[in-house]
Amino acid sequence: MSDAATDTDTYALKSATLPEIAAPDLPYRPPMPRDYRPRIGMIGTGGISASHLDAYRTAGWEVAALWNRTRSKAEAKAAEFCPAARIEDSWEAMLSDSEIDVIDITLHPEHRAPLIEAALKAGKHVLSQKPFVSDLDAGEDLVKLAEDRGVRLAVNQNGRWAPHKAWMREAVRAGLVGDIVSAHVAIHWNHGWTAGTPFDAIDDLILYDFGVHWFDFIASVTGDRAESVYANSAHARGQANKVTLLAQALVRLDGGQASLVFDGGVPHGPRDTSFLGGTGGSLQSDGVDLGAQRVTLTTPEGIARPTLEGQWFNDGFRGTMGELLCAIEDGREPSNGARENLRSLALAFAAVRSRITGREVAVGAARRLES
Numbered sequence: 001m002s003d004a005a006t007d008t009d010t011y012a013l014k015s016a017t018l019p020e021i022a023a024p025d026l027p028y029r030p031p032m033p034r035d036y037r038p039r040i041g042m043i044g045t046g047g048i049s050a051s052h053l054d055a056y057r058t059a060g061w062e063v064a065a066l067w068n069r070t071r072s073k074a075e076a077k078a079a080e081f082c083p084a085a086r087i088e089d090s091w092e093a094m095l096s097d098s099e100i101d102v103i104d105i106t107l108h109p110e111h112r113a114p115l116i117e118a119a120l121k122a123g124k125h126v127l128s129q130k131p132f133v134s135d136l137d138a139g140e141d142l143v144k145l146a147e148d149r150g151v152r153l154a155v156n157q158n159g160r161w162a163p164h165k166a167w168m169r170e171a172v173r174a175g176l177v178g179d180i181v182s183a184h185v186a187i188h189w190n191h192g193w194t195a196g197t198p199f200d201a202i203d204d205l206i207l208y209d210f211g212v213h214w215f216d217f218i219a220s221v222t223g224d225r226a227e228s229v230y231a232n233s234a235h236a237r238g239q240a241n242k243v244t245l246l247a248q249a250l251v252r253l254d255g256g257q258a259s260l261v262f263d264g265g266v267p268h269g270p271r272d273t274s275f276l277g278g279t280g281g282s283l284q285s286d287g288v289d290l291g292a293q294r295v296t297l298t299t300p301e302g303i304a305r306p307t308l309e310g311q312w313f314n315d316g317f318r319g320t321m322g323e324l325l326c327a328i329e330d331g332r333e334p335s336n337g338a339r340e341n342l343r344s345l346a347l348a349f350a351a352v353r354s355r356i357t358g359r360e361v362a363v364g365a366a367r368r369l370e371s
Contacts, residue, residue: 021302026174028166029310030319032059036329038101038125039064040321041094043115045077048129049106052156053081055317061325064100067091091115095122102127102328104321106156109134113142116153120145125152127324131212132341135368136349143339154324154334155341159213160220161319162312164285164293168276171283171297172221178280180222183251183258185214188271189289191264195240203371204352206264207233207247215351216344218251218258221276224343225254230360231351236265249351252360 040061042049045068056063063082068074071087078085088094094103095118103119105112106129113133119126120142132155133139146153159165171177191210194200202209219226231249239245245265251258272293276283281299290312297304320336327334349366356370 018298019302021304023297023304023306024171024174024176026167026170026306028161028163028170028308030059030161030315031322031326033322033325033329036325037061038325038328039099040102040104041065041067041088041097041100041124042104042106043067043091043094043119044106044129045074046106046108049077050081051158051314051317052104052106052321053077055314056321057081058314059318059322061321065094065097067094092118095119095124101125102321102324104156105129113138116142117145120149120151120153123149123151125154125324125328127154127156127321128338129156130158130216130341131208131345131348131369132338133345136342136346136364137367139338139342139345143342146338152324152327152334153338154320154327154336155338156317156320157213157216157336157341157344158316158320159217159312160336161316161323162290162293163308163310163315164274164287164295165217166319167295167306167308168274168283168285169217169220172276172278176281176297176299177276177278177283179255180225180253180276180278181256182275182277183218183221183253183256184275185217185259186261186263186271186273187214188263188266188269190267190270191245192239192241192267195242200242203243204233204247204355204369205241205243206245206262207231207249207351207355208348208369210264211247211249211260211262211351212344212348214260214262215249215347216341217274218260219340219344219347222253222256222258225256226251226258226343226347226363227254228252228360228362229347229350229354231354232358233355236263238267239265241265247355249354251347 066074067088233244233247287293350361353366
């Protein structure tokens with residue numbers, strides 16, 4: 001062997017000492033429109049709507065009307081978050097109100113698409129709860145409808161504005177780490193609490209309903225480079241859930257690789273780690289939960305450790321609506337637009353088909369969520 005081959009420094013048995021440098025100021029915080037202050041209508045006031053409404057109240061945005069199939073639930077949400085909002089007897093009445101510009105649809109996926117279509121046809125801008133659709137072709141039809149009607153359609157992928165994810169994404173966009181070569185996420189959180197709840201009826205609870213946040217993160221930093229997915233899942237020893245709580249996926253990128261590991265059946269020692277390796281540097285985040293993440297940027301110039309502000313809940317929800325409002329104000333597509341979100345769903349759908357078939361699946365080959 002040559003001397004170079006046995007050099008312990010170049011063999012990475014030791015790491016180089018780099019200086020600490022100032023972290024760059026990046027636009028990772030939830031965006032706010034300059035002057036645009038529309039009246040917002042919400043269709044569906046189930047459990048997740050509280051996070052939406054709390055975020056809008058914090059931002060100072062007006063929620064003018066609420067509708068829910070069970071009127072008392074809408075009344076309770078209005079009393080807590082937006083007392084001036086009126087309670088509609090039908091969601092159609094909200095769509096016919098010319099003073100409401102933006103509709104936030106929080107219903108379950110099986111009920112969501114027809115209401116999105118109706119809102120777009122009524123000339124409303126729409127924020128759809130995630131997952132956006134369970135069929136890519138249906139999603140493409142809704143995207144085209146929004147474009148034809150000249151309105152904006154965005155998706156509530158609220159994880160995009162979790163402070164650590166948002167900072168890492170903006171660092172990639174700013175070119176601070178060059179081209180992404182590898183992207184790896186490992187989430188070790190106990191999801192055993194879902195046993196006996198409606199979540200326990202979702203076949204791919206971890207890989208899809210939960211994992212879509214991280215497929216979306218991978219898509220947001222790699223664009224259209226994902227080529228295929230290989231995924232599997234397993235029951236954890238001792239778990240009470242009917243559905244599997246362990247899942248993992250390998251993503252083949254054009255000129256790179258990505259992986260996602262979800263340990264939803266580990267009851268102790270929660271941890272959330274992400275690593276992005278690029279041709280010009282790397283990013284990593286690490287912490288025990290959504291609100292305790294530490295991010296490190298490493299480049300040839302040194303190591304930067306930004307001090308982050310905010311929390312995923314509910315800054316993430318302020319981010320998704322804020323980005324939609326900014327896009328409307330600026331006459332552009334929102335970064336969380338539905339067209340881009342179809343990439344994230346294509347990854348998730350491919351992962352689910354791979355889990356079912358045991359084979360690697362090309363991204364885009366699985367056109368709908370399978371079970």
